[in-house]
Every structure is written in structure tokens, then in C-alpha cells.
Amino acid sequence: MHLKILPLDSKAAEYYSSHKTFHAGDSGLDLFVVKEQTIQPGETAFIKLGIKAAAFDGKDGTGLSWLLMARSSISKTPLRLSNSIGLIDQGYRGEIIAAVDNIKNEAYTVKEGDRLVQAVGFDGKGITMELVEKLDETTRGEGGFGSTDQKPSKTVEKQNLESLKRPSGGIPNDPPIKRSKVVGEVASAARESVGA
Template identity: 30%
Template structure:
């Protein structure tokens, strides 16, 4: 699949780090570092503009290394870039640790995953089919 992209940053395009990776790492495009205090969030620019094909979305997901080592995640995880969005890709980072974290220019801050999706048409009905689970919700499948 080819996706049109404009790169206004001075960093390489998002790339897979291993042969079978699902996500491509994306980098911060900063004129100066951003310091995230504990529980603070920031919208971090990437300098990238994408044209996602209709029927697909670009998911923006946290990087496991940043999450594990520094408590850095995404506020809206996964974030979705829709096929009709043409603005700059920005990543909404949050510091969930008890220590400050400094985001540097060029740092790999998130990963991007392309996913196909369906567009649904609602069908209003009076009843739904029966299943063994029924209306059992949160935690109900682990209790017998």
C-alpha cells in the first residue's frame, strides 16, 4: 500500500524497526524540547501530513519502551487519523509517571498502524439474537 505523505520535518519518514513490526515509529518535530511534568499532556508536532486511503484509518499508538521506561502514553489511545484529514499529524502525549520527562526533537514518540475499517448502516430492530453470554458484561466471563 502506498500513502501520499508530505514531510516538512528534517527527520526520516516513519519506519518499521523490524521486519514483522505492525507499527511504524514516528518522531517529534520540535524547535525546542518539551518538558512534561507528571500528569501533564502536550500535543507534539511531527511535521507530517498524510492522505489516508478511503476505507482505512491510521492509528496512533503508544511506544511500549516509552511507556515502560518513562510512563509516557497517549491520552486518546489509539488515536485515529481519518481518510479526510489533511492537517499535520500531532501526537497527544501524557506523562503518567511521577517524574518530569523531556521530549527531544527527533525522538520516536509513537507508532502508526494502518487499519482497514468498515462503514456501518444501523438496522433498528426490536430484539437481538440470544447467546450463551447474554447481557453479562465486565468480568462476567471469568465467573462461573
Template identity: 35%
Template sequence: MDIQHVPVKVKKLREDAVIPAYAKAMDAGFDLVAVEDILVGPGETAKVQTGLAFAIPAGFELQIRPRSGISAKTKLRLPNAPGTIDAGYRGEVCVLIENTRLASGEKGNECFSVGEAKISTAEAVDVNAYFIKKGDRVAQGVLGRVPQAIFEEVDELDETERGAGGFGSSGVRVLK
């Protein structure tokens, strides 16, 4: 099967920014890398800079998604995942990262890293804080097609088996 390649222009806003690349040939996502050191305290959300701006082609979006390793090994989450970078946006792409750990009330000169190892800090911080280092891979980007809807106001919608059944309407168990 042939992989579709879509040209995407990338501008470095900082000399030390890392141009994205796919780690493996059939990967869906490419890594986004922090260009700054940043401390994310317990319960805080930080905007992590990538130092990159993109020209996403019309009809596409750039989705910002969590890296599975970070989600599995840490309490760092992307609160708006997947985030959407629209084709018309030309500013810096940043990654919102939330530390879901609770404040411990205990201060020390160690906190967690993205890899969940303890690292030393120059100043005393809550021990449940995370320190993101410049060069850490913090999220992944996925290019996706985005059709645009043509809206038509109607008085009635067609009937379906589900109808207006919403949250939980199909139950939670598969086996009976």
C-alpha cells in the same frame, strides 16, 4: 503469505521531519518521530509535533499507538490511544503524550528522557518531568481498514446469550 501494500502519500511540513519506515519487514507499526524538543511536566499532556501530514486512502485510517518500550520503561502514556487519523484529514499529525508521574515539588536540572535515563536541563524543572528530544521515536502508526456502517433503525434487536450484560458480566476469573 503476501503482505498487502497500500500507497500512502506523506508530506513533510518541516524539512527536518522524518518520513516513516518500518523497522522490520513484518512490523505492523512504523515509528513517528518528534520534530521538536518538548518538556512534559508531571500530570501534563503535551501535543508532540511530527512535522508530517498524510493522505490516507479512503477506506483506511491511520491509528496512533504507543511504542511498547516507552510504555514499559516510562510513565508516559498516549491518553487517547489508539488515536485515529481519518482519511479526509490533511493537517499535521501530532501525538498526545501524558506524563502520569505526580509532581514531586522538587526542582532540579535533571529530569527523565524517553529512555528513562536522567538528562540535564538548562533550567530547573520538576524532577518527575520528561524531556522529549527532537528525533525521539514517540509513537507508532498503524494503517487499518475501516468499513463504514449502514445504519438501520429497528424496534427490536435479536436475542443473544449475553443479552444486555455489560461491564463485568462475564466475571474476572477463568479458573474455578
């Protein structure tokens, strides 16, 4: 996997241009905390990592989705990734953010330069990286953390409408997505099984 990284400020650019813990063939690329942040006991916090990124197949340039995983050293802290593993969709172009839970009874401060999470490809093969000044635009754009069911921006709506005007009707042979609402006895049983 080849990861193009767009630093959002000079501090992030400094960390990634002199990445001292990245070695050829590594399956994970450590990502840096760029701003100190204190996380209270029991709090879920969103740690902005100061970069945007896009992943591509190193051989053919196809866009790839990738994973945001905890580094093993996070076990030395009271923090855990809220969603266990973060999925960064191929088209996401917003800032990379780690959602963490403080599972202890005291506040914990993450410091600038800490490395809590890492970027990992689905295949676990080595990662290459480069710093860039711009990323390609996608219809997904910057929507993250629960944005799937939210109304898209006017720009995204326009891009989607334009893709439907193509002779192929957008993506060929792609079946429409149908969402169903669970009701009745099945819904009641599901609520009881999760204690809702």
C-alpha cells in the same frame, strides 16, 4: 496500507527519507518527534510530529483511516497516549499530533528524533510509505482534536454546498445523521455512574 507523508520542514524530511527502523512487511511505521519538548508532571501535552499524512489502499488507491498507536518502548517513559489509540480519519490533512499524559511526578523531556508512536493500518498488514510534496485536498481538511462539532471553514462550507448540488445530492444512499441530547432520569443516572 500505503502512507503518503508530507514533511513540514527539512528536519522531518531528513528523518523520513532515511528511516532506519522501517522494514518491509512491518505493521507499524515509527513516527519521529521533530522538536524537543518538556512535559510537566500530570500535564497533557500535544507533541507535533512535523508531518501531514494520507493513507490509501495499496491495491486500489481507496483512501483509508488509520491508527496512531504507542510503540511498546513508550513504557520506558512516564508518557502514555491520552486517548489510548488515535484515530486518523481518511480525510484529515492536518499535522499529525500525539496527545500524551505524563503520569509521573517529575518532568520528562522528549528529544528530537525520539519515536514514541507509530502509524498502523486497521488490518495490521504491512505498510509502505512515500514522501510527497503535496497531499490531495479533502472536505475534512485540517480539523482535528475535537473539531467535529466546530463550525467548518468557509472553504469546507462551500465544498459541502457544491456536493449537495450534484444530482446524487452528495454521497448516495447515505442516511442523515441525527444527534440526540440525553435528558431527564437517564442523564442523571449517567452523570452519577461516572461521578460527574
